[in-house]
Amino acid sequence: MSSDVFPGPLGPMPEAGAAAILWMPSPAEALRPVRFVDGFEPFADFLRGLGIDPALLADDLAATWDVVAARPEILDRPDLAAAAARFVGNVIAVVHPAATWRMTSEPEIGTNTLSIPVAGLVQGMVQQPDQRDAFLQMLASWEQDDIDDEEMRALSAEDSAPAVVVVPARAYVRPALPPLTFHDDRGEVIRYGRRWPDGIAPEESYSRESHPERFAPLLLVVDALVEHLSREYEVEARRESGEDGTERVVLEPARGARVVITPTVPSVSVEAGAHFHAIVPSCICDACDETAETAADELERILLSVAAGGFREKYPVGRRAWLYTEIRSPDGDRRESSSGPAPEMPAEARERTGALLRGLDDGWWPAWPLRSTPV
Incomplete structure (x- = not known):
């Protein structure tokens, strides 16, 4: 017609x-x-x-x-x-x-x-x-947004993979997380992780954050990951205070992407490489219904992937000079990417990090080297 x-x-x-x-x-x-x-x-x-x-x-x-x-x-x-x-x-x-x-x-x-x-x-x-x-x-800005989207989709579709994936012989084992029980206002047990069986959360749950202390066991996961990575890889682990006084753990490998972990409750901050920054869990509202276990899955995936060589950063990308990041699990079964503007920084620092990332193998940070004799 x-x-x-x-x-x-x-x-x-x-x-x-x-x-x-x-x-x-x-x-x-x-x-x-x-x-x-x-x-x-x-x-x-x-x-x-x-x-x-x-x-x-x-x-x-x-x-x-x-x-x-x-x-x-x-x-x-x-x-x-x-x-x-x-x-x-x-x-x-x-x-x-x-x-x-x-x-x-x-x-x-x-x-x-x-x-x-x-x-x-x-x-x-x-x-x-x-x-x-x-x-x-x-x-x-719609036309440019579409162009950016096409560029990032093309990157995601690339048949690019880490040159080498390094996984230690001794696998990481998650520590036992203590069972925690929480109750709602009526005294009934809250079944976090299974609250919305039909997948539809009530509107008011998006603005409610009940019992953020349920993520306290993540601190045990951080300690276990730091211990595992320090034992298996050539990496220096040190604890220091950030500018705001919050304790953080710095993992400085002999080769590969540096990692900074800031463990707090209810969330853990992870910085890696030049620009990567993740908050785990990314949201603690009742609608998202996250648990310490699901957050631990994400935290372990990020850190074990970075160490194994499954971490990619490309910058600048496209007309807007955006940042593209990719995390690929050591077994290659899971791959997640994101894109967006790079953090604000002075021009000199921007050029320095851009040169650093351009020097990587298609954006892939090298795997951390294994210790010849694990400690």
């Missing part, structure tokens, strides 16, 4: 749960995501009734915003509001050609980096018309 308003064929709205759903109006157009959806015609007719040519708004999001904002009666008619949402989404697809339609809890138009619920957007246009410039400013 073609349109005299938007510069491309029209497709049906994707079904719920699908992103960039494929539609096949003809074999020639098979495998094409839905860029423009139908169903906007009642709003186009509404515009014509006002003496406004909808085709003149098709590539002008600011003007479309002003027209919608000036007519609050649009929200009084659900059918017209729904058609307006589709029209606005199609306008966004003209302004940002990479955007396609998807259906979640409501229709959205977007890409991997930004997806816009259009019904809520139309409501916002009417109820908060002064937000137009802020919204347009947000969209101004």
Whole structure:
């Protein structure tokens, strides 16, 4: 189906749960995501009734915003509001050609980096018309965000692996963690890790952090990891105080990425290499339902991977000079990557760390050398 308003064929709205759903109006157009959806015609007719040519708004999001904002009666008619949402989404697809339609809890138009619920957007246009410039400013970086995303996805898809993975003969063994029992306000035992069997946490649980002391056993895991790594690898372990007086453990290997661990309750901070920084657990809210055991899994994965040579940092990457990091488990079964702006630092320090990372083998830090005679 073609349109005299938007510069491309029209497709049906994707079904719920699908992103960039494929539609096949003809074999020639098979495998094409839905860029423009139908169903906007009642709003186009509404515009014509006002003496406004909808085709003149098709590539002008600011003007479309002003027209919608000036007519609050649009929200009084659900059918017209729904058609307006589709029209606005199609306008966004003209302004940002990479955007396609998807259906979640409501229709959205977007890409991997930004997806816009259009019904809520139309409501916002009417109820908060002064937000137009802020919204347009947000969209101004969308194209670059997509480019960054493509660059990082390409890095993640690379067939790159550590040159050497070094694993000691004696495997790390997690210490026994003491069983801790916590109760809610009604006196019932809280089953952390199994609180939301259907996977849906109550809204209020996202802002509640009950019993953060349940992560205290992580300190035992830190001690066990430091002992294991110091025994098996050529690494100097020393305890020192940070600038704020908090005790931290510095692991300085004979070769490879330096690690700094700051063990506190409820979370443990891990710094490695030039820029890597992780907080374990990353969130302690009730909705995430983390336990000391799941946090220990993450902490062990990071530290054992760094020591074995499964730690990668690439910087600068792409036009924005972003940082790309990757952690790969010693057995190669698990791989996680992240990307984003590098920490703020003076230009001289930025150039120094950039040169350091460029000198690595495709960003992979070398494995820590094993001790010839484990202690």
